[in-house]
Amino acid sequence: MSREAFCWEGSPTRISYLGQYARALVPLASLGLVAVFRWFAGDFLRDVSGVASFVLREIWPDMPTLDALIYAGGVFLSLLLGLLVWVVALDIWVLVFEVFAYLAVEAVRVNLGIGLGLAGRVLFLALFSFAWMLLVDAQRKTYRYSVSHRGVAMSGGLLRRVERYVSGDAISDVIVVKPLLGRLFGFGHVVVVTPSQLGLGETYSLGGGATSRKGLGAIVGGGRAVREVLAKPWNCIFGVKNPDRVRDYILNGC
Structure with missing residues (x-):
């Protein structure tokens, strides 16, 4: 490009x-x-x-x-x-x-x-x-992000350089994350989600229960993986000003 x-x-x-x-x-x-x-x-x-x-x-x-x-x-x-x-x-x-x-x-x-x-x-x-x-x-300073009518490009890294390009037709979702400091100073992270789900992490939610009757007891436990946003400088558009505008560029085109 x-x-x-x-x-x-x-x-x-x-x-x-x-x-x-x-x-x-x-x-x-x-x-x-x-x-x-x-x-x-x-x-x-x-x-x-x-x-x-x-x-x-x-x-x-x-x-x-x-x-x-x-x-x-x-x-x-x-x-x-x-x-x-x-x-x-x-x-x-x-x-x-x-x-x-x-x-x-x-x-x-x-x-x-x-x-x-x-x-x-x-x-x-x-x-x-x-x-x-x-x-x-x-x-x-090594991280650079760009948006065009064809897709989104991300690159950077000092000891380990990462380059990522996402074409527009491969984007399934765009998530804007605004941490507390981001809300105060006007920056945020724009996570471009694809079928590979790079930019998302997993946590494991645990649950359990117990029951007893006539001296007999049983304990039942289990859990499930929960998807969450994992914004890093190398896997998303990290810490940029006006993230809502960047999201609109990605979703609506230039």
């Missing part, structure tokens, strides 16, 4: 990637939460740090015991959140970034032969988080 054939072109807006940017701040936010908890449970943390002082000194010899305990709590909390993001949102990259960031901080300390302390570690984590946000933004 030539450029003149396009009736609409766009890319994801920065505000639609706010959640991706925020995930880069998980290590810093986790340390902040543990530091706040320190003010409310200072005596408890001092008791715990006294018990665990030997282990903490072996792992982080360049930090006071209480600072090492705060850092350990931040590491545990952020890795737990990264694991939850992986399980719930099927996004392993948050966990990968966190593991890389923590290992990179210790590699800097060992290779340079210096004591970073808690403040130095926070500084390096902030630098790694900023670098990760730049990488996420670079990925956002």
Whole structure:
């Protein structure tokens, strides 16, 4: 298709990637939460740090015991959140970034032969988080979407590039998703549904019941797969302004 054939072109807006940017701040936010908890449970943390002082000194010899305990709590909390993001949102990259960031901080300390302390570690984590946000933004800029009288084209990706083209006669449905931020800032996701149902995910709804009579009981259970929208930058027109107009272009033609 030539450029003149396009009736609409766009890319994801920065505000639609706010959640991706925020995930880069998980290590810093986790340390902040543990530091706040320190003010409310200072005596408890001092008791715990006294018990665990030997282990903490072996792992982080360049930090006071209480600072090492705060850092350990931040590491545990952020890795737990990264694991939850992986399980719930099927996004392993948050966990990968966190593991890389923590290992990179210790590699800097060992290779340079210096004591970073808690403040130095926070500084390096902030630098790694900023670098990760730049990488996420670079990925956002690679995604391009276009609509013409012949169909819809989607392409993008940094490490893994995905290109998708849907001809007009293969479109069975068009779904517009407006998250809370989308309703506030005027962006949304336009999911083009085809017979392959790319752009839709499945959840499993469980149900059950029990009955008893004259001392005898029975339990009956079951479930069914439920289709739901799974909007991702690579499988739909993600995070664009005026999604209703884009939907009308797709359904009614240019």
